[in-house]
Amino acid sequence: MHPRTHELLDFLAEQRALLRTAFDExxxxxxxxxxxxxxxSPAEVIEHISIANRxxxxxxxxxxxxxxxxxxxxxxxxxPVLPTIDIAMMLDRSRRLTAPEIILPRGxxxxxxxxxxxxxxxxxxxxxxxxxxxxxxxxxxPHPLLGPLSLYAWIALVSAHEGRxxxxxxEGFGAHQSLVKDRGxxxxxx
Numbered sequence: 001m002h003p004r005t006h007e008l009l010d011f012l013a014e015q016r017a018l019l020r021t022a023f024d025e026x027x028x029x030x031x032x033x034x035x036x037x038x039x040x041s042p043a044e045v046i047e048h049i050s051i052a053n054r055x056x057x058x059x060x061x062x063x064x065x066x067x068x069x070x071x072x073x074x075x076x077x078x079x080p081v082l083p084t085i086d087i088a089m090m091l092d093r094s095r096r097l098t099a100p101e102i103i104l105p106r107g108x109x110x111x112x113x114x115x116x117x118x119x120x121x122x123x124x125x126x127x128x129x130x131x132x133x134x135x136x137x138x139x140x141x142p143h144p145l146l147g148p149l150s151l152y153a154w155i156a157l158v159s160a161h162e163g164r165x166x167x168x169x170x171e172g173f174g175a176h177q178s179l180v181k182d183r184g185x186x187x188x189x190x
Contacts, residue, residue, distance in 0.1 A: 002133040003078040008155045009128065011082060015163040016121070019049075022166040023114070026173045031110035035172030042173070044105035045165045047113040050120040051103045056158055057123035059141065063151060064131040067139050075135040081152045090146075090160035093167050097145065124158055 001009075023031070023042055031042045040048065108116060136151035143149050149157065 012159040015159040019162045019166040022169040043110035047105035050116040053120035060127035
């Protein structure tokens, strides 16, 4: 496996672990409930990520197949690729974003949403494997908010998107958990 592929898969695993921890910190009885008006429930967050991941997996597969057909060569660099991508901007929750209609959650339950996320991740990993060792920095495709990104950046975006939403889940339910701890009692919804 090319070092850059390995680096990006490690980053995906790290961010998934953060997302899983944030999701698991929410009591199961609250995972389908929004923390407040106009906010997504943890189940909706996970469903949104799974939809986005599926779409990005298709994009990666398509662009990699096209590049292979056009004769894209091997990636000669083994230098880390993540330092060349603005991950901090992707993770920055101070800038609120509105998801386009096509990737809005449709109302899956928490367990089904997580299962869909796992399936979409398999598709992402398969797409990444198709491009292993290729010069993915040479393939660019525009993101609607971030502008033109290399395929390496698109792969990093999958991971950062999960990290961003792990923060969202914690923000939404962190206040609830603090209130429960401060009162020393259990919430009637927990």
